[in-house]
Amino acid sequence: MSSIFDKCTKWNTADDYRERGEYPYFRPIEGYDGSYVFINGNRLLMCGSNNYLGLSLDPRVKEAALKAVADFGTSCSGSRFLNGTLSLHEELEERLTVFTGKEAALCFTTGYQVNLGTISSLMGRDEYIVSDKLNHASIMDAAFFSQGMDKSIKLKRYRHNNMEDLEKTLKGIPEGSPKLIVTDGVFSMEGTVVNLPRLSELARTYNAAVYLDEAHAFGVLGENGRGTEEHHNFSAAADLVMGTFSKSFGSIGGFVAGRAKVIDYIKHFARPLIFSASMPPANLAAASKALEIITNEPERVQRLQQIAQKMIRGFTERGFNIGDTETPIVPLVTGEFEPTLKFFHRLYERGFYVNPVFPPAVPPNRCMLRTSYMATMKDEELDRFLDVARQEGKELGIVE
Numbered sequence: 001m002s003s004i005f006d007k008c009t010k011w012n013t014a015d016d017y018r019e020r021g022e023y024p025y026f027r028p029i030e031g032y033d034g035s036y037v038f039i040n041g042n043r044l045l046m047c048g049s050n051n052y053l054g055l056s057l058d059p060r061v062k063e064a065a066l067k068a069v070a071d072f073g074t075s076c077s078g079s080r081f082l083n084g085t086l087s088l089h090e091e092l093e094e095r096l097t098v099f100t101g102k103e104a105a106l107c108f109t110t111g112y113q114v115n116l117g118t119i120s121s122l123m124g125r126d127e128y129i130v131s132d133k134l135n136h137a138s139i140m141d142a143a144f145f146s147q148g149m150d151k152s153i154k155l156k157r158y159r160h161n162n163m164e165d166l167e168k169t170l171k172g173i174p175e176g177s178p179k180l181i182v183t184d185g186v187f188s189m190e191g192t193v194v195n196l197p198r199l200s201e202l203a204r205t206y207n208a209a210v211y212l213d214e215a216h217a218f219g220v221l222g223e224n225g226r227g228t229e230e231h232h233n234f235s236a237a238a239d240l241v242m243g244t245f246s247k248s249f250g251s252i253g254g255f256v257a258g259r260a261k262v263i264d265y266i267k268h269f270a271r272p273l274i275f276s277a278s279m280p281p282a283n284l285a286a287a288s289k290a291l292e293i294i295t296n297e298p299e300r301v302q303r304l305q306q307i308a309q310k311m312i313r314g315f316t317e318r319g320f321n322i323g324d325t326e327t328p329i330v331p332l333v334t335g336e337f338e339p340t341l342k343f344f345h346r347l348y349e350r351g352f353y354v355n356p357v358f359p360p361a362v363p364p365n366r367c368m369l370r371t372s373y374m375a376t377m378k379d380e381e382l383d384r385f386l387d388v389a390r391q392e393g394k395e396l397g398i399v400e
């Protein structure tokens with residue numbers, strides 16, 4: 001008799017890599033020392049974190065989290081809808097409204113839930129989700145979730161940041177059908193920035209709404225870290241923006257911001273908001289303090305942008321294929337699986353932590369080491385990483 005667990009017993013891929021000592025994932029970090037992490041007793045420079053502004057280790061952010069625990073405890077023990085809304089949620093939402101320049105904001109427990117909840121609550125019968133092919137997995141899951149609730153909801157995908165293909169896609173949708181263009185502001189693996197001015201123009205022409213995922217853009221792009229709209233000097237290009245607190249904000253959780261009436265609707269229809277416990281006090285206070293720091297200390301964002309330019313230039317000069325990144329996400333595109341894994345291990349042994357990325361997170365043959373940087377890193381550390389990457393990459397035939 002077969003069991004649903006047969007597939008688990010038969011699946012040995014991870015075991016094979018573990019036996020050979022080559023398994024790269026789930027390595028527990030035992031502690032932090034500035035830009036370094038300790039793993040298995042080794043001290044490695046963290047070149048793979050999304051803690052872009054270093055705020056998860058900022059003493060002011062840590063203190064705010066501790067105070068919130070003292071005042072409110074460790075959990076909200078309920079959904080936002082019922083007993084799980086604190087004054088801290090509403091205060092943070094008010095600040096986010098100012099930060100994004102929208103009318104209202106709503107916090108969820110994770111960024112993933114923001115995408116799932118917002119998109120699925122807005123989509124209705126015979127409506128269209130129009131999505132960039134390299135959008136984050138949570139956006140794809142939001143589309144699947146929406147279709148699970150109503151099969152008539154359609155998903156159309158266009159080539160990455162390709163505005164001609166987006167236009168072709170929009171033209172192919174029956175006139176008058178409601179549609180939502182969904183795009184990352186900064187693409188999480190490639191570090192590319194969406195062509196927001198053209199996308200927004202197309203949205204107006206074809207009467208589509210725009211949903212912008214700013215997970216990697218808030219605190220990263222724009223003079224004041226206000227994201228893709230500020231970067232393109234184009235406010236109000238998106239009807240809805242979402243952000244997560246798990247990256248520049250040094251916490252966990254996320255939010256969506258937009259017109260007050262739309263946010264109120266999402267509040268009452270987003271299942272991942274209604275049927276899951278709300279963001280806990282420590283994370284709310286940490287995100288709130290981080291937002292205050294981002295607003296008051298734009299020099300952190302500017303230092304991050306300077307580091308991004310340094311690393312883009314440094315890897316390009318050393319012969320790496322880094323795609324079209326413009327941000328502190330700098331992919332070292334390696335192509336095939338085996339050289340990518342070897343490159344990861346070589347860098348790890350030399351004291352550098354990066355993230356190896358394989359399909360389905362990236363298209364086949366576009367395996368990469370995803371490197372990313374923090375505003376707190378020093379030039380000497382970064383120079384050393386560039387040189388070691390060049391040495392090891394050359395030995396492995398990744399660069400000439």
Ligand SMILES: Cc1ncc(COP(=O)(O)O)c(C=O)c1O
Nearest residue numbers: 110111112136138188215244246
């Ligand atoms: C573009 C993008 N959107 C959404 C998310 C989900 O955010 P969270 O980690 O807060 O759930 C991520 C996280 O990796 C992301 O990269």
